[in-house]
Amino acid sequence: MPPRLHLWLQRLSNRWVIKTGFLLFFCSAVYQLLRFEQWARGNGPYVRRPEIVGGLLPIGHFTSFFAWVRGGGWDTLLPAGLVIIIGAITVSFAFKRGFCGWICPVGTVWEACAELGRRLIGRNIKVFRWLDLLGRGVRYLLAAAFMLMLLMVVPLPEAVGFRELPYMWVADLKIIHLMAEPGWIATALVAAALSVLFGPVWCRYLCPLGGLYSAVGVLSPATVERDAGACIHCHRCSEVCHAFVEPERTARVWAPECDGCMDCVRACPVDGCLEARAFSRVRIAAWMWPVLVVGSWLIIYGFAVALGQWHSGLPPQAFKQAIEQGIIEQRTRGFFE
Ligand code: SF4
Numbered sequence: 001m002p003p004r005l006h007l008w009l010q011r012l013s014n015r016w017v018i019k020t021g022f023l024l025f026f027c028s029a030v031y032q033l034l035r036f037e038q039w040a041r042g043n044g045p046y047v048r049r050p051e052i053v054g055g056l057l058p059i060g061h062f063t064s065f066f067a068w069v070r071g072g073g074w075d076t077l078l079p080a081g082l083v084i085i086i087g088a089i090t091v092s093f094a095f096k097r098g099f100c101g102w103i104c105p106v107g108t109v110w111e112a113c114a115e116l117g118r119r120l121i122g123r124n125i126k127v128f129r130w131l132d133l134l135g136r137g138v139r140y141l142l143a144a145a146f147m148l149m150l151l152m153v154v155p156l157p158e159a160v161g162f163r164e165l166p167y168m169w170v171a172d173l174k175i176i177h178l179m180a181e182p183g184w185i186a187t188a189l190v191a192a193a194l195s196v197l198f199g200p201v202w203c204r205y206l207c208p209l210g211g212l213y214s215a216v217g218v219l220s221p222a223t224v225e226r227d228a229g230a231c232i233h234c235h236r237c238s239e240v241c242h243a244f245v246e247p248e249r250t251a252r253v254w255a256p257e258c259d260g261c262m263d264c265v266r267a268c269p270v271d272g273c274l275e276a277r278a279f280s281r282v283r284i285a286a287w288m289w290p291v292l293v294v295g296s297w298l299i300i301y302g303f304a305v306a307l308g309q310w311h312s313g314l315p316p317q318a319f320k321q322a323i324e325q326g327i328i329e330q331r332t333r334g335f336f337e
């Protein structure tokens with residue numbers, strides 16, 4: 001490959017370029033949703049409701065997703081939420097938690113804080129091993145409890161019925177409004193400060209979805225592998241790993257915390273020593289990995305659109321009515337009220 005082309009591929013496939021792109025896209029969708037709300041309140045022109053904001057409602061859409069898994073039927077009212085979940089699980093299974101590593105806009109915010117910390121103090125502080133294990137254990141427990149509750153505890157008719165509540169239709173707006181409240185802002189600032197010091201604490205210790213994606217990522221057929229014979233033990237791969245994984249100590253990176261960022265592969269000075277591989281056979285170039293992650297995501301999205309399973313089956317007037325009813329303003333409603 002010509003060196004200039006290789007250089008450009010390396011630059012364009014930089015994870016910050018791709019993550020920032022997804023974050024900006026998501027922010028523009030949130031802005032569009034707020035304009036849709038203004039239209040519904042009679043304060044502006046009509047704009048289409050962006051479906052991608054379904055990503056703001058993981059609990060509601062996971063409820064709907066597991067209702068579908070249990071035979072409750074596909075959600076035709078807000079199908080984008082289910083498509084996003086299927087996309088996230090698929091990408092995370094195929095490419096080592098690729099959703100967290102390359103797409104999730106929330107993770108990008110915490111990762112940016114962690115990167116700031118690395119630039120300011122040279123590194124993120126690694127907490128005691130026992131504390132790290134305990135914290136990660138909490139995340140997996142949260143993930144397991146969350147999934148088991150939706151699979152076995154919540155009655156199926158109630159889970160299916162949840163989709164039909166106007167509460168669910170405007171819950172994304174409700175969350176956006178909640179995020180502007182002092183309590184949420186204070187919590188976010190604490191999480192940001194902790195992320196600057198210790199790395200993205202929300203992603204590593206608390207996010208139950210991250211726990212699910214990490215668990216499926218362990219089964220991924222594609223991962224980073226090291227040729228022990230070629231390794232010169234320069235430690236660079238372990239030093240650049242933002243997830244505190246140590247590729248230098250293993251022949252194959254199994255660690256659930258690895259999100260396939262490819263930083264270690266790019267940092268390795270020995271040609272062919274550290275590489276991403278599928279089924280331990282097919283080499284995946286560092287620039288190709290994000291192309292595959294984003295490409296898989298876009299293919300799933302494209303299929304959903306082509307099959308008419310992306311856009312909401314609700315007319316704009318239904319959302320307008322829910323907004324006019326003041327559901328967004330109502331506080332502390334029970335999840336299944
Ligand atoms: S640096 Fe390597 S081991 Fe660490 S998260 Fe990225 S791909 Fe995984």
Ligand code: SF4
Nearest residue numbers: 231232234235237268
């Ligand atoms: S960066 Fe490459 S050569 Fe250096 S320790 Fe890691 S795998 Fe070995």
